[in-house]
Every structure is written in C-alpha cells, then in structure tokens.
Amino acid sequence: xxxxxxxxxFTVGHIHKTDASETLSADDIKSFAAQYDPQPFHxxxxxxxxxxxxxxxxxxxxxxxxxxxxxxxxLPISGGIIGAGxxxxxxxxxxxxxxxxxxxxxxxxxxxSQSKPQQGFLKHRVTTFNQDNQPVLVMTGNLLxxxxxxxx
Amino acid sequence: xxxxxxxxxFTVGHIHKTDASETLSADDIKSFAAQYDPQPFHxxxxxxxxxxxxxxxxxxxxxxxxxxxxxxxxLPISGGIIGAGxxxxxxxxxxxxxxxxxxxxxxxxxxxSQSKPQQGFLKHRVTTFNQDNQPVLVMTGNLLxxxxxxxx
Numbered sequence: 001x002x003x004x005x006x007x008x009x010f011t012v013g014h015i016h017k018t019d020a021s022e023t024l025s026a027d028d029i030k031s032f033a034a035q036y037d038p039q040p041f042h043x044x045x046x047x048x049x050x051x052x053x054x055x056x057x058x059x060x061x062x063x064x065x066x067x068x069x070x071x072x073x074x075l076p077i078s079g080g081i082i083g084a085g086x087x088x089x090x091x092x093x094x095x096x097x098x099x100x101x102x103x104x105x106x107x108x109x110x111x112x113s114q115s116k117p118q119q120g121f122l123k124h125r126v127t128t129f130n131q132d133n134q135p136v137l138v139m140t141g142n143l144l145x146x147x148x149x150x151x152x
Numbered sequence: 153x154x155x156x157x158x159x160x161x162f163t164v165g166h167i168h169k170t171d172a173s174e175t176l177s178a179d180d181i182k183s184f185a186a187q188y189d190p191q192p193f194h195x196x197x198x199x200x201x202x203x204x205x206x207x208x209x210x211x212x213x214x215x216x217x218x219x220x221x222x223x224x225x226x227l228p229i230s231g232g233i234i235g236a237g238x239x240x241x242x243x244x245x246x247x248x249x250x251x252x253x254x255x256x257x258x259x260x261x262x263x264x265s266q267s268k269p270q271q272g273f274l275k276h277r278v279t280t281f282n283q284d285n286q287p288v289l290v291m292t293g294n295l296l297x298x299x300x301x302x303x304x
Binding site: 038088144 | 187188189190191192193203204211212213216217218220221224231232233234235236237238239240241242243291293296
C-alpha cells in the first residue's frame with residue numbers, strides 16, 4: 001500500500017492499478033445471488049443455460065461489490081473512498097464462474113471548490129476487467145476527496 | 153406477485169411499488185462491509201463517528217444489493233430483470249443501522265426495436281427510500297424486456 005492520497009496527489013490521465021484481483025466461483029455467484037439477486041440465471045446452471053445469459057452469470061451487483069473491494073486496495077484516499085455517484089454505469093458483459101477480476105481507475109478531472117477549500121471531487125472512470133482483459137463493469141463518476149491543507 | 157410482465161404491459165408515468173421492505177442492522181452493515189467494502193466508517197461505530205458520515209453508514213453497494221432484492225419482488229418481468237446500465241446513479245444520503253428500505257420504479261419510456269422485434273428497453277427510474285421517505289439511492293437506466301409476441 002502506498003501513502004495516503006489527497007486531491008492534489010492525483011494527475012489527470014493517470015491510471016491507477018494494483019496487482020489485486022478477485023476470483024469468483026460458481027458457489028460464490030449463487031451465494032451472493034441467493035441473498036441479494038435471487039433470479040434463476042444467477043442461481044442455477046440449467047436455468048441459466050436457457051436464459052438471456054446462456055449460462056451461469058454473476059449478479060451485476062456482485063461484480064460491483066467485488067469492484068469496490070478492489071478499489072479499496074487501489075485508491076488509498078485520505079478519509080476513505082466516498083462516492084458521490086455515477087453518470088455512466090454499465091456492464092458490457094457478464095461475469096462468469098472462475099473469472100478473475102481486476103480494476104483500473106483513470107483520473108479524468110480534479111474539481112477544486114472555492115467555497116469548500118478543504119475538499120473537492122475527483123472525476124474518474126473505473127473499469128473492471130476479467131482475466132481476458134474484457135471489461136465487465138464501467139463506472140464514470142465523482143469521489144469526494146480531501147485537500148492536502150497546511151499541516152495536513 | 154402479479155402476472156409476468158412484457159414490455160407492452162408497462163405504462164409511461166406509472167410507478168411500480170410493493171409492500172416489500174428490507175431492514176438492515178448494524179451487524180448486517182458490518183458483515184457486508186467486511187466482505188466487500190472494508191472501510192472504517194462501514195465497520196466500526198467509533199471510527200464512523202469521526203468520519204465524513206458522522207456515524208455508522210452502510211456501504212452504498214449494500215444499499216444497491218438490497219435494492220436489487222426489492223426489485224426482484226417489484227418487477228416480475230418475463231425472463232427476469234436484466235439491467236443494461238444507468239445514466240444516473242447516486243446516493244443522496246447514507247443508509248443507517250435500523251433503516252427500513254423500500255423501492256419505487258417509475259416508468260419513463262418504452263423503447264421498441266425495429267431490428268429486434270422480440271425485445272426492447274424499458275427506461276425507468278428506481279428510487280430507494282428509507283422509513284422517513286427520504287431517498288437513499290436513485291438510479292435511472294434501461295432494462296432489457298421481452299415483447300409479448302403472438303403465442304407468448
């Protein structure tokens with residue numbers, strides 16, 4: 001883990017990534033789905049084979065939750081990762097049993113505030129890739145990030 | 153549960169809702185966070201009190217996952233709930249221990265396809281409310297929904 005990051009420490013165009021990855025099994029997919037997204041294509045191989053997905057697929061929220069786990073390891077922001085929301089949020093393809101996920105975070109814009117000099121927003125794009133380097137989740141949005149104040 | 157819904161069964165302006173709700177405890181919040189969003193303000197009351205959130209707050213992905221659980225009960229779409237993505241995604245306020253969540257889904261637009269007559273897209277806005285009728289998650293996006301074809 002690197003040092004704690006403040007808004008000034010980010011550079012537009014830089015892509016943050018780490019070696020961290022998360023691998024999902026079929027059991028992981030079914031277990032998450034049973035709790036939060038109980039639909040046949042996330043719970044049962046046979047039903048999934050006959051569905052839109054053509055085979056067992058992870059809940060999109062499972063992919064998002066694992067992405068968050070990876071983001072915590074990738075962006076050591078002072079005060080934590082505090083999301084304000086997204087203006088783009090899409091799953092280009094499903095996550096499948098055995099997939100190994102990793103994330104890249106591209107810095108798009110630093111938004112400093114005149115009225116709140118102690119903080120600003122980091123506009124960024126998160127892309128979650130599978131082991132074949134295919135994107136499974138793309139999110140563009142803003143994080144609330146503290147400024148590095150005098151003495152900070 | 154009502155009958156299975158096809159794209160033609162939706163009406164622009166209608167708000168779909170049910171009596172279904174989901175209540176989170178502090179233990180639920182910490183348990184989800186330990187697995188997917190291990191940050192102090194989701195794991196520990198004392199650390200959370202000193203954070204941006206001013207007290208224990210659920211991971212935004214926990215709120216989203218419970219919203220999905222409620223959506224499955226609210227939208228009995230033929231073939232299941234298959235999200236294409238969102239163009240608006242925001243958490244207006246945190247979810248707190250003891251909150252009771254419910255969802256409303258407003259139908260914004262029905263998008264029929266000439267090239268794929270068997271399916272189309274349902275543009276909709278999901279709002280998740282707490283027990284004080286305050287929104288905690290707002291998502292505007294599209295669902296892939298089958299058409300009611302002859303014999304369907």
